[in-house]
Amino acid sequence: MRVEPTTRRIRxxxxxxxxxxxxxxxxxxxxxxxxxxxxWGIGAALAR
Structure with missing residues (x-):
């Protein structure tokens, strides 16, 4: 998982x-x- 610090975009x-x-x-x-x-699992994990 990568998070862009300025935009907080998760990849x-x-x-x-x-x-x-x-x-x-x-x-x-x-x-x-x-x-x-x-x-689905990734989406559920990132939604928390």
């Missing part, structure tokens, strides 16, 4: 997710779910 330059999702029926959908969960 998250890199995210790493490790997931054990079991059998995958649709790889594209599974990847989208992982990305969405990561974005």
């Amino acid at each position: 998250v330059p890199r995210v790493l997710s490790v997931v054990d999702c079991g059998r995958v029926a649709s790889p594209v959908t599974a990847a989208s779910q992982v990305r969405g969960g990561a974005v």
Whole structure:
């Protein structure tokens, strides 16, 4: 996480997710779910 001191803008330059999702029926959908969960988690953490 990086914070710009003058504007107080927060940036998250890199995210790493490790997931054990079991059998995958649709790889594209599974990847989208992982990305969405990561974005949601970052948003929730930064909102506090």
